Amino acid sequence: MPLISKKITVKNKQGLHARPAALFVQVANKYDSRVTVRRGEEEVNGKSIMGILMLGAEKGSEIIIEIEGDDAQEALRELEKIIVIEEG
Secondary structure: EEEEEEEEOOOOOOOOOHHHHHHHHHHHOOOOOOEOOOOOEEEOOOOOHHHHHHHHHHHHHHHHHHEEOOOHHHHHHHHHHHHOOOOO
């Protein structure tokens, strides 16, 4: 199974809190692939709302998304949009 990893800077003004975190988890759960998100030493399941919130990823922080599975490329594309969206 393919494993892809990408470092992304959080640009969403709310970071990965509340609504963006819920949206991230909702999108991640549409895919069969395993989604892991890391920030510093912290590593969480990308399909868990509590995990994502525990990362405390604010705007400007760097996270690494690792996705393993047959639909990994498509999942990464969609998840990246949520993180880099800059709301007015």
